[in-house]
Amino acid sequence: MEKLRQIFKENGIQITKQRLQVYQVLKELNTHVTAENVLEVLQQRGISMTVATVYNILNLFDQKGLIIKVGAAGEPVIYDINTYEHIHICDQQTRLVRDCPDHRLVELIDSYLAEHPVEGLELQRVDISLIGRDKTVHPAEE
Ligand SMILES: [Zn+2]
Numbered sequence: 001m002e003k004l005r006q007i008f009k010e011n012g013i014q015i016t017k018q019r020l021q022v023y024q025v026l027k028e029l030n031t032h033v034t035a036e037n038v039l040e041v042l043q044q045r046g047i048s049m050t051v052a053t054v055y056n057i058l059n060l061f062d063q064k065g066l067i068i069k070v071g072a073a074g075e076p077v078i079y080d081i082n083t084y085e086h087i088h089i090c091d092q093q094t095r096l097v098r099d100c101p102d103h104r105l106v107e108l109i110d111s112y113l114a115e116h117p118v119e120g121l122e123l124q125r126v127d128i129s130l131i132g133r134d135k136t137v138h139p140a141e142e
Contacts, residue, residue: 011064021047022057026067026081032088032097034076070097071127085110085126091134100130 004023008015025041026033035054042049058079061067070078070088078097080088087100109126117123 007066011066013060013064013066018049018053019057019060021049022054023061023066026061026079030081032070032078032080034078036076068125068127070129088129089134090129090131091137092131093133094137096134096137097129098134098136 004020004027005015007023008019013019021042022038025038029037029041035051035058038058039049039051039054042054058067058077062069062079065083067079067081068083070080070090074095078095080097082099085106087102087105088097089100090097105128106126109128113123113126
């Protein structure tokens with residue numbers, strides 16, 4: 001818990017019991033989650049929180065750079081605790097999200113943007129999702 005408090009401090013997030021509880025769950029799940037996923041784990045632990053509170057906390061974490069919203073995935077919003085630059089693969093049908101294993105794609109985009117900056121934009125991060133029928137999710141249909 002002490003380490004979590006430190007992380008909050010470094011990111012300018014005021015510490016509350018609920019925020020610590022939500023972040024603890026995110027760390028343990030360590031994958032792409034919806035607010036509902038987080039709420040489910042909290043409920044299993046006998047922690048009572050409204051879905052609106054969970055959303056507020058997740059959006060605060062996103063604003064502070066502690067987690068990221070997976071942009072193109074649509075509704076319900078999917079959050080990712082892994083904030084390093086990576087590309088997502090989203091299955092259109094199941095809405096399952098996984099990380100793209102090809103890191104050369106990120107390097108390619110980064111080097112392109114370094115050479116061709118977008119006029120008038122101070123780039124903060126690149127958010128790319130590849131959307132389609134994920135063959136690792138639907139192997140039987142091959
Ligand atoms: Zn991810």
